[in-house]
Amino acid sequence: MSHTTRATQFLQQQGIAFRLAEYAYDPNADRIGMAAAEAMGVEPSRVLKTLMATVDGKPVCAVVPSDCEVSMKRLAAAFGGKSAAMMKPADAERLTGYHVGGISPFGQKKTVPxxxxELALVFDDVYLNGGQRxxxxxxxxxxxxxALNATAAAIVA
Structure with a gap:
């Protein structure tokens, strides 16, 4: 497995400290983030998943613990919008340049809000996708x- 991805290159360019962790990706897993947490032996709330969505028709990225579900109402509110919806997998892949199961918030083809x-802020460090499955x-x-010029908000149900 290559450890050089657009995500890791992005983090290096930003001067952000990170460590890499590999796990056996299961393409048949119903919940990829939960499967990653189990494979690495880490509590699921410390493994974050990257979700691509739209708010009032505009693309956004939401990073949440793998054991949580996003509230569309809260997601829309976090961006000052009225409605939110999950992006179709093919649209997410086209926008980010990553494959589903390997979508990282870092180094996406197009930068989105x-x-x-905010639950992730209680941890000293968290895991999130490094740009490949x-x-x-x-x-x-x-x-x-x-690194992402992101905001923190309560967006889970």
Whole structure:
């Protein structure tokens, strides 16, 4: 597995400290983030999933713990919008340049507004996708906010 992805290159260019973790990706897993947490032996709330959505028709990125579900009402409110919907997988892949199961919030083809679930801020470090299936980056939540110019908000149900 290559450890050089657009996501890791982005983080290096930003001067953000991170560590890599690999796991055996299961393409048949119903919940990819939960499967990653189990494969790495990490509590699911520390493994964040990257979700692509739209708010009032505009693309956004939501980063939430893998054991949580996004509230569309809260997601829309976090971006000052009225309605939110999950992006179709093919649209998410086209927009980000990553494959589903390997979508990272870092190094996406098109930069979109991003929100981090505030529950992630209780941890010193969290895992999130490193830009390919089976690769995670471990980093501080504050660094996620800084690298993505993101906001933190309560967006889970």
């Amino acid at each position: 991003t929100v981090l679930e 089976g690769l995670q980056v471990l980093m501080a939540p504050g660094d996620i906010l800084r």
